[in-house]
Amino acid sequence: METFDEVYQRHLPTVLRVATRVVGRRDVAEEITADAFLELYKQFDRIDAARLPGWLLTVVRNRGIDYWRRQQTERLMVPEAESAAMPSEPAREGENPFAHPALKPIHRVCLVLRYQHGLTREEIGRRLGLTDTQVRGHLQYALTLLRKNLVAHTG
Amino acid sequence: MMRETKRTPAFDADEIDALRDIGWQPAADGSVCPDSSLLLAAEDGVLDDVIADRVRSHVQTCATCQQLSRDLAAVFAEDPAGDAVARIRARVTAAPSPRPGRLYLWLGGLAAAAAMAWFLFVPRGSTPPVPETQLARATPVAIPTVFVVDRPIIPPGDVDLTVRGDVSKRVSLEDQIAAALDRADKGDLAGAILELEQVAKRNGTSRIAALALGAVQLRAGRNAEAVETFDRAQGLTPNPAVTDEFDWFYSIALVRTANKDRARTLLDGVCRRGGARSASACAGLAELNR
Numbered sequence: 001m002e003t004f005d006e007v008y009q010r011h012l013p014t015v016l017r018v019a020t021r022v023v024g025r026r027d028v029a030e031e032i033t034a035d036a037f038l039e040l041y042k043q044f045d046r047i048d049a050a051r052l053p054g055w056l057l058t059v060v061r062n063r064g065i066d067y068w069r070r071q072q073t074e075r076l077m078v079p080e081a082e083s084a085a086m087p088s089e090p091a092r093e094g095e096n097p098f099a100h101p102a103l104k105p106i107h108r109v110c111l112v113l114r115y116q117h118g119l120t121r122e123e124i125g126r127r128l129g130l131t132d133t134q135v136r137g138h139l140q141y142a143l144t145l146l147r148k149n150l151v152a153h154t155g
Numbered sequence: 156m157m158r159e160t161k162r163t164p165a166f167d168a169d170e171i172d173a174l175r176d177i178g179w180q181p182a183a184d185g186s187v188c189p190d191s192s193l194l195l196a197a198e199d200g201v202l203d204d205v206i207a208d209r210v211r212s213h214v215q216t217c218a219t220c221q222q223l224s225r226d227l228a229a230v231f232a233e234d235p236a237g238d239a240v241a242r243i244r245a246r247v248t249a250a251p252s253p254r255p256g257r258l259y260l261w262l263g264g265l266a267a268a269a270a271m272a273w274f275l276f277v278p279r280g281s282t283p284p285v286p287e288t289q290l291a292r293a294t295p296v297a298i299p300t301v302f303v304v305d306r307p308i309i310p311p312g313d314v315d316l317t318v319r320g321d322v323s324k325r326v327s328l329e330d331q332i333a334a335a336l337d338r339a340d341k342g343d344l345a346g347a348i349l350e351l352e353q354v355a356k357r358n359g360t361s362r363i364a365a366l367a368l369g370a371v372q373l374r375a376g377r378n379a380e381a382v383e384t385f386d387r388a389q390g391l392t393p394n395p396a397v398t399d400e401f402d403w404f405y406s407i408a409l410v411r412t413a414n415k416d417r418a419r420t421l422l423d424g425v426c427r428r429g430g431a432r433s434a435s436a437c438a439g440l441a442e443l444n445r
Contacts, residue, residue, distance in 0.1 A: 012243065013234050020231040022201050024192030027379040027412060030239055034246035035376075041247055064201045070348075073206045076190035097177050099218075105226035112223050113191060115166075115179060126379065126412065127192070128230060129239055143173040150177055 004044050008037060011053040018057050022064030026129030032063040100146055107142040110135055189213055194224045195231070242413065246376075301438045302407045306336055307370040308431060309363055310396040328358055332367045344375040355384075362394045362401055370404045373411070381408040399430040406439065415443055 002010075015036060019029035036059040040047060047055060098111040109128065113119045114135075119127075121135040128135070166174070189210050196202050197210035214220045309329055331354050339347035351368040358364045365388030372381035385405040394401075402421040409418035422443070425436035 008244065008247070012240060016235050016239070016243070017232060021195045021199055021228070024190075024194060024196050024227070025379075026231070026235075026239070030243050031246075031376065031379060034243045037243065037247045061201065064196070068196065068202055070352075073193070073203060076193055076206075097179055099222055105229040108222065109191075109226045109230055112219065112226075115170075115174060116219065117188070117191060122414075126382070129236060139170070143170070143177070146177045147173055 002049060004041060007040070007044075007049070007052060011056055012037075014053055015056045015060055019060045019064065022061060023067055025127040027126045028067060030129075032060055032067065035063055036060045097146065098142075100149060102145055102149070103142055107138050107145075110138040111142050114139060187213070188217060188220050188223075191223060191227060194220065195227060198224075238413070301435060301442055302410055304370060304373045304404070304407060306340065307366050307397075307400050307404060309333065309336075309367065309400075328354070328361060328364065332364065336367060336371070339371045339374060344371060347371050348375060348377070360391055362388050362391050363397055365391070366397055366401045366404060369408060373404060373407055378408060378411040382412050382414070384408075399425050399428060399432045399436075403432040403436060406436070410439070410443070419443055 012033070016029060016033045019033045019036075020026055023029050023032065036056045039059055040052075040056060098108050098115075103111075106128070110124055113124045113127070114121065121132045121139070124130070125132050125135045130138075193202065193206070193210050194214065197207045197214070200207070202210070214224060309332055332351070335347045335350040335354065338350065348368070348371050351364065351371055355361070355364040355368045365384055369381045369384040369388070372378075372384060381404075385401070385408055388401070389405075402425050406418040406421040406425070409415070409421070419440060422436045422440045425432050426440055427433075
C-alpha cells in the first residue's frame with residue numbers, strides 16, 4: 001500500500017492545478033489543496049486508494065464552491081470608483097498593445113493585471129505564486145520587449 | 156474579497172515612461188473587466204449561475220479577457236514551484252501547538268484549518284475523520300510556535316457606537332465584535348467570520364472590525380483572506396489604541412503567506428514600542444531572523 005507521502009507526491013500537481021483553476025489564484029489554491037490533503041491525512045486508513053485522486057478533487061471543488069460563496073462576487077464584476085484613475089482596456093478591439101506574439105503567457109498576465117487591473121506587484125505575486133522580484137522581472141522584460149518592437153517598427 | 160485592494164496604482168517613473176512609449180493611455184471610464192480570478196471559475200461551474208453568466212457574456216465581447224483567460228490557463232497548468240510544494244506539505248503535516256491552559260481553543264492556523272475542514276469541507280458521504288491522537292505521526296511544526304493566534308485585545312474605550320434603528324437597541328461596535336469573538340472561541344469559526352464580515356462591512360472605516368475579522372480568519376487558516384483583510388484596513392485612519400494589536404496579527408498573516416520581509420518591519424515596530432505584544436513580537440522577530 002502507498003504511504004501518505006507517496007500519495008501526496010503523486011497527486012499534488014493535479015490537485016493543485018484543479019484548485020488553482022477553481023479559485024483563479026495560486027495563494028487560495030494552496031490553502032484549499034492543503035485542506036484537501038489534510039482531510040485525506042485524517043482519513044487515510046479508511047480511504048480506498050482507487051478513489052484517488054477523484055476524492056481529493058471532489059474536496060477541492062467543494063472547497064472552491066464554498067470559497068466563492070463567501071466572496072462578494074458582485075463586487076468583483078464592477079470596478080470601484082478609484083479604478084477611473086487607472087488605465088483601461090484599449091477602446092478598439094484587437095489593439096491590445098500587450099498581445100505581442102513574442103511575449104509568453106506569464107508576461108501578458110503580469111502586464112494586464114498590473115497596467116489594466118491596477119494590481120500591485122505583490123498582489124500579482126500572490127495570485128500567480130511568484131515573488132515580487134519575479135513579477136518585477138517579468139514586467140521589465142515585457143515592457144523592454146514592447147518598447148524595442150515599437151522602435152523597430154517606427155525606425 | 157474585493158477586486159484586490161483598490162488603491163490608485165502607483166507606477167514607477169520608468170514604468171510610466173515605458174507605458175507612454177508603447178502608447179498605453181489611461182482612459183476616463185476605467186476598466187469594466189471582471190476580476191481575473193473569475194475567468195476560469197466561470198468556465199468550471201463553481202460560481203453562482205448569475206455571476207458566471209455575466210462573466211461569460213463579458214468575455215465573449217472582450218478580446219483582452221479572452222486572451223487573459225487563455226494565458227491564465229497556461230500559467231496555472233504549469234507545475235507548482237518547489238516552495239509551493241513545501242508550503243502545502245508543511246500545512247498538511249504541522250501539528251497543533253496549543254498554549255498551555257488553552258488547549259484546543261487557540262490552535263495555530265494549521266490545526267484550525269483542520270477544524271474548518273471538519274466543519275465545512277468533509278466531502279459528501281464520507282466517514283468522520285479519525286481521532287486527533289492518530290495525528291501523532293505528523294512531522295514538526297513549520298510555522299514558528301511563537302506566532303500563536305489568540306484572541307485580539309479590543310480596547311473598551313475609543314470605540315465608535317454603531318447606531319441601528321431604535322436607540323434602546325444600540326449595540327456598540329465592540330460588543331458586536333466581542334460576541335463574534337465569543338462565537339469563535341466556542342469553535343464556530345465559520346459563523347464568527349460571517350458575522351465579522353458583516354460588522355466590517357457596516358463599519359468600513361473601522362480598523363478594529365478589520366482586526367477582529369483578520370484574526371479569526373487566521374485562526375481558521377484562511378491566511379490569504381486574512382492578508383487581504385489587513386491590506387485593505389492598512390489604508391484606514393490609524394487607531395492608536397490598536398496599533399500594536401493590528402500590526403501583530405498582520406505580521407502573523409504575512410509570515411504564514413511567506414511575506415517575511417514585510418512581517419519583519421511590522422514586528423520590529425511592535426517589539427520596540429514595548430506594548431502587550433512586544434515580547435511575542437521580539438521573539439517572533441528572532442525566529443524569523445534565525
